[in-house]
Amino acid sequence: MLRNASAQILKQFVRHRATDTSxxxxxxxxxxxxxxRVGQDPVMRQVEGRNPVTIFSMATNEMWRSGEGEPTSTGDVSQKTTWHRISVFKPGxxxxxxxYVxxxxxxxxxxxxDYGEYMDKNNVRRQATTIIADNIVFLSENLRDQ
Structure with missing residues (x-):
């Protein structure tokens, strides 16, 4: 199976020869x-001359048990929450x-x-990492029933 996937990826290479360079x-x-889970209700923003965008934050959690790495370890459970900025540009x-989010x-x-830069309110250049959403699946019971 891995060999088939590798072969398919190799077939995706496109080669174009120009007159003097390759x-x-x-x-x-x-x-x-x-x-x-969503961290805030979405907001819709529109910059002049551009299409609107819906933006919201989302939290993911990573959990682990401290101890010696044994499956039956009774160590403390630790959790790390990571926040993500989600931007939705596709009109529908x-x-x-x-x-609904x-x-x-x-x-x-x-x-x-997507990685980008912006100027904050103090004119300091900041870097931002954003997830550009192509699809959203609603998993909360109350939203699926609507």
């Missing part, structure tokens, strides 16, 4: 899946996210990573 375009992957999904909802977000 350009090789390779297929790559930028995919993210996050399963967690953007509107659904704005209307609510603080505390359990959702699955599929998308890609």
């Amino acid at each position: 350009l090789i375009l390779e297929r790559s992957i930028n995919r993210v899946q996050l399963l967690g 999904l953007r509107d659904v996210a704005y209307q 609510k603080k505390g909802s359990r959702i699955l977000v599929e998308g890609k990573l």
Whole structure:
């Protein structure tokens, strides 16, 4: 199975020869899946001359048990919460996210990573990591029943 996947990836290479230089375009992957809870109700923002975007935060948790690594260890359970900024640009999904995503909802977000910079209110350049959502799956019971 792994050999078939490797063969398929190799077949995705596209080669184009120009007159004086050679350009090789390779297929790559930028995919993210996050399963967690929404940290705030979404907001919709629109910058002049651009399409609107729905933005919300999402928390994912990592849990582990301290101890000697034994499966039956009775050590303390530790948890680390990571916050993610989710941006939804796709028109239909953007509107659904704005209307139905609510603080505390359990959702699955599929998308890609995006890195950018912005100027904060003190004119300090900051870096931001954002998940650009392509799909949202609602997992909370109250949303699925609507």
